[in-house]
Amino acid sequence: MASDALFEVRDLGVCFTTPRGRVSAVREISLEVRRGECLAVVGESGSGKSQLFLGCLGLLAAGGLVEGSARFDGQELLGPDAGPRRAALGTRLAMVFQDPMNALTPHLTIGRQLAEVVLERGLLDAATARARSLEVLRSVGMPDPEARLRQYPHELSGGQRQRAAIAMALMTRPDLLVADEPTTALDVTVQAQVIDVLRGARDRGLAVVLITHDMGVVAGIADRVAVMYAGRIVETAPARELFAAPAHPYTAALLASVPRLDTPLAARLAGIEGQPPAPGAEPDGCAFAPRCPSALETCHRSRPPLESLGARSVACHAVRLAPGAGP
Amino acid sequence: MAGSTHASAMTDGALWGDARRRLRGNRAAIAAAACIAVLVLAALLGPLASPYAVDHVDWTLSPLASPPSLANGHWFGTDSNGRDLFVRVWTGTQVSLLVALLATAVSVVIGVAWGATAGYLGGRVDGWMMRAVDVLYALPYMFFVIILTVVFGRSLWLIFLAIGAVGWLTMARIVRGQALALRQREFVLAAVALGLPARRIIARHIVPNVLGTVIVYATLTVPQVILFESFLSFLGLGVQEPLTSLGRLVAEGALEMETAPWQLLVPASVLALLLLALNFLGDGLRDALDPRLG
Amino acid sequence: MSEVATETLLRVRNLTVRFPMPRPGLVGPRPWLTAVDAVDLEIDAGRALGLVGESGCGKSTLARAVLALVSPQAGTIEWRGQPVRRDDAAGLRRMRRELQIVFQDPVGSLDPRMSIGESVAEALEALEGPQDAVATRARVDSMLAEVGLDPALAARYPHELSGGQCQRAAIARALVGRPKLLVCDEAVSALDVSVQAQIVNLLAELRRRRGLALLFISHNLAVVRHLCDDVAVLYRGRVVERASAAAIFAGPSHPYTRALLAAVPDPDPAAHVRAAVPELRAAAAAEAVAVVGCAYQPRCPLADELCRQQVPRLEDVGAGHLTACHHAGVRPAAS
Numbered sequence: 001m002a003s004d005a006l007f008e009v010r011d012l013g014v015c016f017t018t019p020r021g022r023v024s025a026v027r028e029i030s031l032e033v034r035r036g037e038c039l040a041v042v043g044e045s046g047s048g049k050s051q052l053f054l055g056c057l058g059l060l061a062a063g064g065l066v067e068g069s070a071r072f073d074g075q076e077l078l079g080p081d082a083g084p085r086r087a088a089l090g091t092r093l094a095m096v097f098q099d100p101m102n103a104l105t106p107h108l109t110i111g112r113q114l115a116e117v118v119l120e121r122g123l124l125d126a127a128t129a130r131a132r133s134l135e136v137l138r139s140v141g142m143p144d145p146e147a148r149l150r151q152y153p154h155e156l157s158g159g160q161r162q163r164a165a166i167a168m169a170l171m172t173r174p175d176l177l178v179a180d181e182p183t184t185a186l187d188v189t190v191q192a193q194v195i196d197v198l199r200g201a202r203d204r205g206l207a208v209v210l211i212t213h214d215m216g217v218v219a220g221i222a223d224r225v226a227v228m229y230a231g232r233i234v235e236t237a238p239a240r241e242l243f244a245a246p247a248h249p250y251t252a253a254l255l256a257s258v259p260r261l262d263t264p265l266a267a268r269l270a271g272i273e274g275q276p277p278a279p280g281a282e283p284d285g286c287a288f289a290p291r292c293p294s295a296l297e298t299c300h301r302s303r304p305p306l307e308s309l310g311a312r313s314v315a316c317h318a319v320r321l322a323p324g325a326g327p
Numbered sequence: 328m329a330g331s332t333h334a335s336a337m338t339d340g341a342l343w344g345d346a347r348r349r350l351r352g353n354r355a356a357i358a359a360a361a362c363i364a365v366l367v368l369a370a371l372l373g374p375l376a377s378p379y380a381v382d383h384v385d386w387t388l389s390p391l392a393s394p395p396s397l398a399n400g401h402w403f404g405t406d407s408n409g410r411d412l413f414v415r416v417w418t419g420t421q422v423s424l425l426v427a428l429l430a431t432a433v434s435v436v437i438g439v440a441w442g443a444t445a446g447y448l449g450g451r452v453d454g455w456m457m458r459a460v461d462v463l464y465a466l467p468y469m470f471f472v473i474i475l476t477v478v479f480g481r482s483l484w485l486i487f488l489a490i491g492a493v494g495w496l497t498m499a500r501i502v503r504g505q506a507l508a509l510r511q512r513e514f515v516l517a518a519v520a521l522g523l524p525a526r527r528i529i530a531r532h533i534v535p536n537v538l539g540t541v542i543v544y545a546t547l548t549v550p551q552v553i554l555f556e557s558f559l560s561f562l563g564l565g566v567q568e569p570l571t572s573l574g575r576l577v578a579e580g581a582l583e584m585e586t587a588p589w590q591l592l593v594p595a596s597v598l599a600l601l602l603l604a605l606n607f608l609g610d611g612l613r614d615a616l617d618p619r620l621g
Numbered sequence: 622m623s624e625v626a627t628e629t630l631l632r633v634r635n636l637t638v639r640f641p642m643p644r645p646g647l648v649g650p651r652p653w654l655t656a657v658d659a660v661d662l663e664i665d666a667g668r669a670l671g672l673v674g675e676s677g678c679g680k681s682t683l684a685r686a687v688l689a690l691v692s693p694q695a696g697t698i699e700w701r702g703q704p705v706r707r708d709d710a711a712g713l714r715r716m717r718r719e720l721q722i723v724f725q726d727p728v729g730s731l732d733p734r735m736s737i738g739e740s741v742a743e744a745l746e747a748l749e750g751p752q753d754a755v756a757t758r759a760r761v762d763s764m765l766a767e768v769g770l771d772p773a774l775a776a777r778y779p780h781e782l783s784g785g786q787c788q789r790a791a792i793a794r795a796l797v798g799r800p801k802l803l804v805c806d807e808a809v810s811a812l813d814v815s816v817q818a819q820i821v822n823l824l825a826e827l828r829r830r831r832g833l834a835l836l837f838i839s840h841n842l843a844v845v846r847h848l849c850d851d852v853a854v855l856y857r858g859r860v861v862e863r864a865s866a867a868a869i870f871a872g873p874s875h876p877y878t879r880a881l882l883a884a885v886p887d888p889d890p891a892a893h894v895r896a897a898v899p900e901l902r903a904a905a906a907a908e909a910v911a912v913v914g915c916a917y918q919p920r921c922p923l924a925d926e927l928c929r930q931q932v933p934r935l936e937d938v939g940a941g942h943l944t945a946c947h948h949a950g951v952r953p954a955a956s
Contacts, residue, residue, distance in 0.1 A: 513724040
């Protein structure tokens with residue numbers, strides 16, 4: 001809809017200077033996240049989904065360059081003035097990463113790390129910080145929060161560590177949480193619990209960007225989905241519509257590759273032949289064309305633009321969105 | 328996660344190509360390498376460029392110790408016995424480098440073999456092997472070298488053997504640490520699952536993967552050895568006449584410091600330059616190779 | 622399936638593997654972590670057994686024990702009727718020709734300093750003795766082609782290839798000696814979904830073509846479902862349920878199996894709408910602490926006094942379906 005979008009990205013590109021020249025990780029990305037909704041950004045290795053958000057938040061590795069615009073609540077994060085970004089990051093905009101051990105300092109207790117988030121910025125005093133820590137730990141479903149405050153990260157299980165990392169992100173009551181593969185390193189049962197935690201936070205008004213390659217996880221929480229391939233968005237749609245009727249052949253193939261519990265036993269899995277192009281080695285035309293079962297002649301020559309209709313958009317020559325329920 | 332689009336993934340690479348690229352970007356290391364190359368060339372060609380022999384006493388000079396001058400062909404001057412310092416300095420550099428390289432080679436060979444074996448085998452074998460290293464470390468090294476030189480005379484071979492025999496201890500420790508870490512890696516497990524015997528695994532899988540570290544520390548060992556040999560010379564235990572080394576020259580020059588400063592300054596400058604360059608190069612190599620070492 | 626003689630390739634009986642833990646103080650008994658606890662397993666020629674469980678359940682340790690990479694404290698491992706022991710070099714050599722492994726990290730399981738062609742050639746040489754260079758090259762190339770890799774990639778190094786390609790190379794290395802059983806230790810867990818599907822299909826294809834048996838270790842039940850004939854579920858080192866894949870997926874009888882199945886993220890938003898998932902209370906305390914009674918009871922919705930007192934034994938609940946639970950088959954009250 002109109003810009004009551006909390007987080008808005010326009011024409012964003014991320015590239016890296018490598019010994020082999022400039023290589024693009026991400027190109028011409030435009031998307032938005034509204035308050036209280038969960039946007040899942042889906043893609044496999046090399047799709048650029050992580051680089052996209054690292055770029056928006058100014059967290060790129062050395063040699064990385066961002067161009068384009070990323071606005072958070074109307075304020076430009078990528079402008080010459082780093083003020084809005086510094087102010088937003090860590091307070092209203094928080095990030096959670098794949099490996100919780102990277103977010104948690106091994107030699108400090110959980111309580112200390114949680115409190116630090118708010119004490120550093122002078123947002124709360126010590127007593128209120130402790131109360132907030134307990135509240136946040138409870139909200140992420142951490143068993144026995146008081147005991148956890150005194151424990152060190154290595155004394156917690158993987159799932160508890162990820163909950164603690166999410167709790168740290170929630171300490172400042174952010175408006176947007178970017179979660180980069182938060183469940184990938186976790187066991188299946190723990191995954192389910194962590195998704196539950198994120199879903200609960202979303203239900204309470206937090207906007208969530210979930211970066212993942214796991215379609216099952218996406219189905220559990222996303223309101224809208226953006227599918228990325230070779231550095232570009234190839235499809236966006238509301239979650240239900242995407243799963244029910246994927247428009248882009250890559251999305252369809254990706255969904256078909258996911259092993260399910262309800263298909264006939266020992267059926268052959270529908271993988272996608274070949275592999276994504278390496279960054280910098282994208283072919284002319286559509287990047288997915290070499291692997292696409294529906295590829296037309298024109299797909300190999302010209303890159304399809306992202307076309308929108310209503311809440312859906314797709315970048316494909318072979319598919320036309322029609323008004324009404326799905327393509 | 329398989330695959331990655333991080334910049335680090337694009338610029339890294341487990342192998343030498345990318346390490347070379349990184350090294351080339353390191354200006355200090357390149358300058359250091361160039362400097363070393365120049366010094367080595369000078370050491371090899373210098374004595375040939377001068378008309379004087381290394382032990383030729385130039386009786387035409389009065390006093391015998393004469394300062395550097397272009398006129399009389401003694402470009403670095405002469406020492407107190409009238410011998411040309413230019414030739415002596417470069418000959419001395421040759422000897423110092425030779426000792427350093429040979430001693431480092433000895434310590435690398437023994438150290439890598441010892442450390443890789445101990446680290447890979449682990450358990451009690453590792454325990455015993457590294458205790459041996461600890462014991463040797465604790466021995467008063469200087470005492471040993473002094474006793475050895477007194478008993479066996481001050482031959483060049485003895486010098487570098489003695490230095491090498493102690494230098495391998497640190498290398499062994501470093502390599503053992505790396506081997507211990509490598510042992511857990513899955514490609515080593517895969518090799519064990521193939522039924523490869525331990526010595527093959529150590530030779531084909533452990534050693535090649537510690538080479539990066541070994542090169543770095545070997546490059547940093549060379550200046551240490553040169554310094555140590557210089558120290559021995561300073562004590563009067565280094566190489567014998569007519570051979571000379573940078574250390575000997577420095578020792579001799581120090582005695583004449585007040586009256587003939589060039590006798591100290593020239594060899595000391597060459598020594599300092601050599602050591603500095605080697606250390607910079609070693610640092611550069613470590614930066615280039617280390618990120619990928621586990 | 623095929624008419625391969627149903628020889629029992631691998632028989633594991635009462636296998637127990639323990640690791641010493643650091644002592645809590647200076648004196649006192651040293652605590653041990655029981656990674657694998659009295660496990661029985663059997664794999665017949667040509668069959669695929671899925672070993673399922675989450676981190677810390679001991680499945681990787683079990684795989685390593687089977688390959689004689691670690692020594693068990695108790696129990697026996699028999700390969701084609703012959704006992705396997707780490708001190709029996711000749712026996713191990715024979716076994717290793719027929720039993721190989723593929724690991725989880727595709728890039729890490731290949732020596733970064735060797736090209737993939739060299740890695741496969743080394744395997745060939747290790748398993749079959751020194752070979753003629755030309756013959757080796759030919760076999761390496763044909764093996765790479767069989768796993769779907771262009772033989773021209775033989776000169777490439779692992780870091781130059783994608784995860785999927787590396788895993789194919791690792792499979793090539795494992796299969797070049799024509800083993801009868803392949804252990805896959807989370808072999809597809811680190812791969813993208815579309816690549817995972819490729820590798821699973823490859824494994825199924827190789828099974829069919831070579832009559833290969835599989836010990837497929839995974840925490841992903843959906844993948845196991847596509848590949849395996851039988852399934853064993855491991856929890857804290859013990860087998861809690863074992864049955865044919867059809868039986869387990871149709872009607873799991875152990876609460877943990879049910880929890881695992883319920884937790885598999887279904888790519889279908891409708892399925893996630895407040896599905897009746899048994900409450901999973903997080904397990905407390907370190908694994909080293911010995912639990913009296915059933916190890917699963919802190920998390921189990923059905924746990925009662927009996928569960929807290931007695932360790933349930935693996936019992937047949939019908940048609941060869943084994944379960945270790947005092948309340949096997951009882952479903953928790955639906956919510």
